Amino acid sequence: MEAEWGSADYDVRHNLEFDYSFQLPKLGPLPGWLGSGWQLNGITSMHTGLPITVYCNCDPMLTGQYTGRPNMVAGQSLRPANYAIPTNQVNYDAFSWPADPDGLVPMPYGNAGRNLLSGPALFNWDFSLLKRFRMREGQSLEFRAEMFNISNTPQFSNPASDISSPATFGKSWSTIIASGGFGSNRQMQFALKYIF
Secondary structure, three states, X not given: OHHHOOOOOOOOOOEEEEEEEEEOOOXXXXXXXXXXXXXXXXXXXXXXXXXXXXXXXXXXXXXXXXXXXXXXXXXXXXXXXXXXXXXXXXXXHHEEOOOOOOOOOOOOOOOOOOOOEEOOOEEEEEEEEEEEEEEEOOEEEEEEEEEEOOOOOOOEOOXXXXXXXXXXXXXXXXXXXOEOOEOOOOEEEEEEEEEO
C-alpha cells in the first residue's frame, strides 16, 4: 500500500551538534593566579523531531488493532494557522473519519499516510567552566562548574495524534525521557579534583 511508504519511526531528518572550547583572556584586575587560565567548554545539540502518524482509533482489518488511519481533507494544511508548541501542533480539521462513499465497505482504509509530520524539535545547551590551579611541581587542583540544559528548555514529546480524542489531539502531554543530556531540567554541578 502506498500509505505505508514514509519515514522510519526513528528518522531524525536534521541533526546538528557542535562542541567548542575557548580559553578566556585574563579577567580584569584580578591577580594572575585567579583571573587567568579559565576555560569555557560547551556542547550544543539541535535536531528535528520524530515522525508522527495520525490515527483514527478504528480497526478496518478487524484484527483487534485500533490503529487505522483517517482520511485527509483536501485543501487543509497539516499544521494549524496558530501553530504552538506544546498546545496546538497538528490541524484537527485536516483529517476526517474514514468512510466509503459507496457504502460498500463498513470500515474502509483511510488515505492518510504514515509519519506525515514531525514532532517538536529538540535543543540543548551544556556548558562547563574550569580552571586548574598549580599547587606545587607535578600537583594541581582543578575546579570545574558544569551546567546541563543551561537554558532550561523543555523538550516536548510528540503530540497526541488520535482523531477520536479531539480534546487531546495535537497537544504534547509530556516531555521526552531524559537520555544523553536531552530531556532533563537544568542541572548544575561543581567539582574539585586534585591531580598529582
